[in-house]
Amino acid sequence: MNTPRIDRLDFLDAASHFSEEDRAIQDSVARWVDARVLPVIRGCFEQHRFPRELVGEIASLGLLGASLEGYGCAGLGPVASGLLCQELERGDSALRSFVSVQGSLCMYPIHTYGSEEQKQRWLPAMARGETIGCFGLTEPHGGSDPANLHTTARRDGGDWLVSGSKMWITNGSIADIAVVWAQTDEGIRGFVLERGMAGFDATEIDNKFSLRASNTGALFFDNVRVPQANVLPGALGLKAPLSCLTQARYGICWGVIGAAQACLAELIDYTATRELFGRPLAQNQAIQLRLAEASRRITAAQLMALQLARLKEAGRMTPAQVSMVKWNNCRAALDVARDCRDMLGGAGISAEYAPIRHMLNLESVITYEGTETIHQLAVGRELTGLAAF
């Protein structure tokens, strides 16, 4: 067999565009995932358990709020922050989800829309992993239409009273603080609710068949009294939560590449060693076509993520561009994972191999932070100037 002259997981050498610092960060996260995540993640998935014991190590690696400046955050550029998502998700989408929610959906709004006092109060502790956050936008009646929030906040003296509920909230039942988006007389505003506030309850959603190593919760607010000091002063209107989602979706665009790479890597090894009809499975045209197809999808996803990073670096990245890449890359990763699962035959339904775990996880990833359809419609709106949703 010829020795491959190229990196089988980076066919067009996207890595040639990474800086030394980007590669160093990628390598350190990759080594940590190999040593600390891969040995335990299958068990976590089977036990429906978030590996909370890894949070301190994730924080020590500088991965929480990694793209933010100051307050104990690493201040990484777009490529490095994308690559850390990719390596985490090579381990499991649950870990990338945890980091995305903590950094992009909870620390980012405090960093962007919070007062100096709020930043000092929460961000350093969140960067150290001592305070865990969640982001409450989606409600039980429908997440695709976030303008129609039923959760309300009304002024009561110097405080606010928050009532309503949130559904499908990552980190929901383990979070110390929740950035909750509610309808007010002034428009949508962001509130930082703290665990233990009277009337604030959170329960875990169990029986999930996807992201089983992630904590997902439902939040309930029964006239929760929230002091003015916990209102994000700079956030007014739906634009504020949507701006957080743009950041988190950017991480997804890179993250899912890691899940797809994990599947392809496993299948390249598996098809080389499994013998059927007197030859390695990999020596069948139909199998090579499918491996080549997976490689093509991964390569296209890498180049789209890289171009998005360039746009982000230049301050020109738009939400519609993120929609296109989130749609493309999630679809690519899910298709790769499904096909890899199939090429494993019966073994493909066993947790012994990674593709079915990634495949099931990616069903969530293609759904959350805007479903595939909603992102297609966002691109359609950009092309036509007409909103069809």
Ligand SMILES: Cc1cc2nc3c(=O)[nH]c(=O)nc-3n(C[C@H](O)[C@H](O)[C@H](O)COP(=O)(O)OP(=O)(O)OC[C@H]3O[C@@H](n4cnc5c(N)ncnc54)[C@H](O)[C@@H]3O)c2cc1C
């Ligand atoms: C594991 C997991 C973790 C999550 N974490 C969070 C979190 O941390 N914070 C948070 O706020 N939310 C979170 N979500 C919620 C997620 O963002 C929503 O599930 C998603 O936005 C879809 O909303 P929905 O589930 O209410 O589906 P719906 O909005 O009810 O959509 C149902 C279906 O209708 C389609 N649809 C909707 N509108 C249209 C239209 N106009 N035209 C055509 N089709 C349409 C959708 O594409 C979808 O297929 C999470 C979800 C999951 C599964």
